[in-house]
Amino acid sequence: MLEIKNLHVKLEEEDKQILKGVDLTVEAGKVHAIMGPNGSGKSTLSYVLSGRDGYEVTEGSATLEGEDLLELEPEERASLGLFLAFQYPVEIPGVGNMTFLRTAVNAQRKARGQDEMSASDFLKEIRAKAKELQIDADMLKRPVNVGFSGGEKKRNEILQMAMLEPKMCILDETDSGLDVDAMKLVAEGVNALRSEGRGFLVITHYQRLLDHIKPDVVHIMSNGRIVKSGGPELALEVEQNGYADILAEAV
């Protein structure tokens, strides 16, 4: 599904290398987690995959189902089925949440050669999915993320993900700033979307999210590279001993 090979990325503004040879393959139907200390490059990886400005790929490749992601515009990546839930969801003043989602869903359908969803089908679907995530009708009408609490923003990201039905979902610290109940809602939302044809990359600083979203593979990232990969037990090791031992061993 997602194949990243020897990815090297530097900042455009300064001569600072952030990613130093990332190798990662996420198969369809699998959940991979990336953990790692602050500043290791986890968010940079998700930004580069989404096509955000300000980064330069100096070496390596990233493909989604064989398509070269790096030469596509952000919206083209999205219509291929790549979805990113960011650590800091953006606010879009003046654009209603429901309107935004309807536009995004229909753009996605158009790119896939499907007809627009009727207004009544869309309403039915969004109401059902919002209910599962405990997002009330009022939040659907408000401008996207404006004045939403941290937890509401994260749940809204999961709602977007559920409506767009992406092939590859990347969640960057979706658990940060969430209390336990909100985290469970987010995890249930993700688990409901797990399916054979869909891959997940869950980036998290803490192990606790992985109690609720059981990963197939856990990777540890440090200083711009994946330094260790293993099963779910690797996340427990981090929880118990921190990163120091793993990083010392990996050098």
Ligand code: ADP
């Ligand atoms: P993580 O998500 O693992 O905490 P980041 O990807 O946010 O790590 O950051 C990786 C490193 O790159 C950090 O040292 C960070 O300070 C640096 N960095 C990322 N983006 C920028 C930027 N726009 N300007 C300066 N430094 C940056």
Ligand code: MG
């Ligand atoms: Mg960070």
Ligand code: MG
């Ligand atoms: Mg980060």
